[in-house]
Amino acid sequence: MTASEEPKGEEREVKWIGGVEIDGAPIAYIIVWSAVLAVLSFVPIPVSAVLGIGGTFPTSQAVYALVGFVLGPWAGALAAGIGRSIGIFTAPHTATAGVASVAIAMVWAAAGGILVEKKGRSWLLALVVFVLAYVGLVGRALTIDVGLGLALQTTLTNLSGLILWILPTRILARAYIGEENPARLAGGLALGCWIVNTCSHTFANALLYYTNPWPANIWRILIPIIPAEQGFRVVVGTVIGVGVITGLRAIGLVKPAKAGY
């Protein structure tokens, strides 16, 4: 705005007043995302490491990270929890993990929100949770004679997420998600989705494996399937994410306080 364009009126502080919001995200956004996730629960993608209990994962899993990027950790977790809670009843054919999938969805979206947080140490807390989950997963595998070599090979994808979470790649993903350039945005989303999905998947697997330990021969089969599954999630999440974030920017709706875009 040039000096000649300077308006006569006093500039006012613009804020969202009195509207119901959670962790800086208007409740309306949380409701909309819950509805989207509930609907996406209906669509199964037939690639899953959880072969023993279904062989598919709901498309909603591909956007949990995105929900965190858009709403922030707490609001994202809430939206994912509500959406998945509805989804397990309305679309039980994709609810292979049952009620546990609600907790998994919430952790997943919270991880997305934490990844794009600019301040705070929540990422360290999340790291501790994921490392413990990874140790728990591999440790449990060893107790049923899977063997360390095989366990490490099978969980290499999960390990990559932990490493990328610790390295500056997490910050790089956050920076690119905030970029206007669609190519960089897509890159940021892809990297961010990979990190969040693999870490959250570690948490999910640890939880499920504790109650449902697969034998060693299944671990062998999973070596190529886990990265493929994560690849699908990243592709779906990135495609939807680019469309959603560019659209949200275009219509100019007020951003949730902890949004990463």
Added chain:
Amino acid sequence: MIINEQTPRGPVEASAFENGRLMNHDPTICIENLSYQYPRSPGLVLRDINLSIHKGEFLGIIGPTGAGKTTLCLALNGIVPQFYGGRFFGHVTVAGLDTVDNPIHLLAQHMAMVFQDPETQLIANSVEDEVAFGLENVRVPRDEIQKRIRWALETVRLDGMEKKHPSELSGGEKQRLSIAAALALQPEVLVLDEPTSQLDPLGKQQVLATIRELNAHLGITVILVSHASEEIAEFVDRVALLANGELVDVDIPSRIFAHADLLRQHAIRPPQVASFYMELRDRGFEPPSIPVTLGEAARAYEPMRTLIEVNPLAVPSEASEEAFGSVVLSAQGVEHVYPDGTKALRGVSLDVREGEYLVVVGQNGAGKTTLVKHFLHLLEATAGRVLLNGQDVSNLEVSEVAQRVGFVAQNPDNQIFNTTVEAEVAFALQNLGIAGPELAERVEESLLTMGLADYRTWHPLSLPKGDRARLVIAAMLAMQPDVLIFDEPTTGQDYYGAKRILDVTRQLHQAGKTVIVITHHLYLVPGYAERVVVMGKGVILLDAPIRKAFHEAALLRSTYLAPPQIVQFAQHIASRENLSSPSLGQDHALPILTYEELAACITERKDKA
């Protein structure tokens, strides 16, 4: 043809205004030095606006597309800036509440708003729940809620549809429902942002008359944004003209609409009767005033009668029927019953020939959109069949039909899903396997034709609604189909935007394409269409050349249509001068279509006193 001699006015008489300011009334809305910039807009979209809107006033807001009318409305209920963010300057108070310092839900207790796009505010699972929602939120007693639901739905002609899901309604019916929900609240301030753009003409009159009544009897302050000059002139007390985010003028309608230069400068179309009298003035006559409503026009005509003669022979004769090609689309006894039992089409038969330009008109819910969806194989006929170049469309894939029949839907947003304007236009072509220079050439040509070349890298949703409609047309043009169907393409467009779209349809028609346009904007059609199909309640009521169809006032009224204002005025003149067509009667005595044609019929009386 009877015209009310008294122009209806609400509680605020024109005499209450001095220099466009309402005297001796308390302001209910005060806008002081309001400027606003959206988070991503390059500059201010509203600039230094000062305006007081008084209790019980009916204010009209006019201005070209992109003038800032919607943003101004949103600033009144706090959505701007609280929801959108951005930079906000100055102060807006509504019922004494500052719109930046008070939450939207508090402001909403004083103000109801009908948004430009009704889809954005329908949230309930049934029509009656939608109306009840706002009332429940402000804790209106149950009995009163039930009364108001009945009243509001009757007012907007949705009675009998209480249990329907809003998504099952047509575009116009959705708009009616949004209006009903707002009316039921009977708020202190009612803001209507192009509330009647999708309504049939008599529906518009009914809704606005009800709003005028509420304004008069309950003292509700009404703010109406509209591109329809005739309705603004007829119903409002004052008009605010916005252009480029600035308030250009505020005055009573007769002064604003008589200001030809001002209107031309800001691309505003005056009411047709005002244009007629301006044309007479340009031709050397001296009308006593420039009237802006039909009633005023009739009164202004009386003293001129001794000075002028009306010559019906000056009306252009009906164009001789062109030799069109073979039948390209044919509906044969088509019936359609929706799953909820609604009979949308009842044995419709219609042939469309190659190279024709056809307009389909009719009331909301007449079955117009349902009919064209059969042409596209988007719906299966319950009975009867539809032929495309002799082939039964039920044997064709939708994608095959789409290559030959282009369709621009009523709501352009339903057809937009890419992230840039250019990608949107290219999308269908790429799916047809077109690539390289041909793809680039076709995309470029379409963007240039629709005036969107400068926006190629923009996200489609960042364009105004009018431009989004043009984008969908651009995407369809790139496909180069033989038949083009436009469903309400001019909704939400200002006059010049609408003409620009219709000019494109004419170019396509002149290039040999078959064009079908569904519209309620009858005044826009002359000069474009040759044939008019009038539909009502699932049947074809009339299929005639435009000059005949536009003067069938009674038949048009039976399907909630009204001839354009200038046609009604010509019928009034014919009645006053006792003119009559030997074969068709008085309504067809002056079968003009435009104000220029009517002015050409007026000559100086040779034996004038």
